[in-house]
Amino acid sequence: MSLGDTQRGRVSRRALLVILLLAFAVVAGWFWLNFTRFAVTPLRANASGESVDIGRGTSFKDIVHQLRAQGLTTFAPVYWRLLAEKMHVAGQLHAGEYAITPGITPTELLNAMAQGRVMQRNVTIVDGWTFRDVLQALAKADKLKHETAVLDDAAIMRRIGAPDEKPEGRFLPETYAYVKGDSDLDVLRRAHEAMNRTLAALWSQRDPGVPLATPYDALILASIVEKETGRADERPRVAGVFVRRLQKNMLLQTDPSVIYGMGSSYAGSIHKSDLTTDTPFNTYTRPGLPPTPIAMPGKPAIAAALHPAAGDELYFVARGNGTHAFASTLEEQNRNVACYQLKHCP
Missing domain, CATH: 3.30.1490.480 (Endolytic murein transglycosylase)
Known part of the structure; x- marks a missing residue:
């Protein structure tokens, strides 16, 4: 092989190397751009x-x-x-x-x-819901383990660490986040702990004259206030009415408690016969507070029960527009009932 052939061979190999390096650079550049994208x-x-x-x-x-x-x-x-x-x-x-x-x-x-x-997913306990409502909402919650379906109320309370408690009213209305793998018992446990913290904090700041012996009494009264009105401006007035009736040893005569005591027999309306049929929750036939809460009271309702509005009002009746007419005497109450319930306004 001549010297010229040798030099031409070296040039060819260099050219091929350059081409390969350029090709590699192009491929690497394309890959990096694609990776970045x-x-x-x-x-x-x-x-x-x-x-x-x-x-x-x-x-x-x-x-x-x-x-x-x-x-x-x-x-x-x-x-x-x-x-x-x-x-x-x-x-x-x-x-x-x-x-x-x-x-x-x-x-x-x-x-x-x-x-x-x-x-994370969310499930909400709504102010005024009963324990049955809470269980139904948990049963519909997506990707939540449903362990309560085979448990009765007593077993549920044992599983969440509250074996001596009735479930009604014991779970704070709030929105709770959960992840896949959590169970309805996990959510109930957190809601129960949240209610205990909230109730303890509000009880420690209660008005000294409130005639409630225990935080549980406050929970019961708050549940009645919760069911009677959803208006923030009326909650302390409604609480004030019930507090004064308790102080005067008057019957509370609250329809939501009667309805709760009727259970599944309640069909959407309440009759005079229901008011005279005695149950542990009939506040027309039994004095004092009912034996348990009748719903899950929210924090505002608990605060109202522990800080009732002052005054002399002993009665109230629904106006039919979401508000209530309050009265201090039975005569005034009868006029309000005639006007707003019987539509016989003067």
Whole structure:
């Protein structure tokens, strides 16, 4: 081989090397641009959002496979692995259910998994609900374990650590967050603890003249106030009426308590015969407070029971528009009843 042939061979090899390096640079550049785009490209979530449920012990490879199987991403697993390594989270992803909200990117999802920011759902206990209402709401709560379905009231209270208590009125109306794996007993336990804290705090600040012997008495009175009115401006006045009736040894004569005592026989209306049929909750036939609360009172109703409005009002009647007419004498009450209930206004 001549010297010229040798030089031409070296030039060819150099040219080939340059071409290969350029090709590699182009491929690497394309891959990096594609990877960069992948990291910030939103996943294919539905408009209403969905979730991905990662079980304990699931490998990183299986997590990516699950995302691809759900149609949330079409990018190759190598992109996910590279991103996880770049973020230093590849071995730190937590099990749980994660929200795939519209617009969430792979970077945001991996960050959420690394921090264990699992998806939360909410269930609300509404002011004035009975314990039956609470159980029905919990039974409909999505992804919540339903353990109370096979338990009676006494067993439920034992399971939440309150074995000597009746459940009515014992759970604070509030919105409670939960995650997949929680049970209805978990929610009830938290609501019970929240009510205990709230009641203790408000009881310690009660008006000294309130004729209530225990915090439980306050809970019972508050539940009556809760069922009688939903208006913030009326709660202290309604509480004041019942407090004065207790002080004067008058019957409370509150219809919601009678209705509660009727149980399943209540069909939407109350009759005179119901008012004379004795039950432990009939405040037309029995003096004092009923034996238990008749609903779940909210914090404002409890505060009203412990800080009733001063005055001499002993009666009230519904006007039919969500408000009540208050009276200090029976004569005035009879006029209000004739006007607002019988529509015989002067």
